[in-house]
Amino acid sequence: MIESHDLFNEFPEHSEAIRKLTLANDDFVKMMRDYDDVDHKIQRIEQRVEAASLHYEEELKRLRVSLKDRLYQLILTAV
Numbered sequence: 001m002i003e004s005h006d007l008f009n010e011f012p013e014h015s016e017a018i019r020k021l022t023l024a025n026d027d028f029v030k031m032m033r034d035y036d037d038v039d040h041k042i043q044r045i046e047q048r049v050e051a052a053s054l055h056y057e058e059e060l061k062r063l064r065v066s067l068k069d070r071l072y073q074l075i076l077t078a079v
Contacts, residue, residue, distance in 0.1 A: 005039045005064065007032060007071060017078040028074050035067040 003009075007018050021028040042060050044050040052060075 004043075005068075006036065007068075007075075010068065011072065011075060014075045014079065017075050021074060021078050025074070025078075028071070031067060031071055031074075035064065035071060038064045038067065 008015055011018065022032065038060055041050070042057065042064060045052045045057050045060070
């Protein structure tokens with residue numbers, strides 16, 4: 001089964017901070033949308049709905065990790 005990597009699943013202990021940031025920080029919201037878009041693309045590739053080279057898939061995964069790290073730093077500052 002393909003695992004969801006949305007922020008609420010990744011950081012359940014910070015769900016309140018994530019909610020606050022989505023209401024108050026436009027940059028966080030944009031970055032979260034980018035993260036969700038990349039995660040969705042990866043899921044579609046892993047489910048074999050879309051074809052992609054291994055290189056492209058790995059590039060998307062690196063981007064997802066980078067975005068998640070940046071989002072996490074913002075979450076920590078909001079706690």
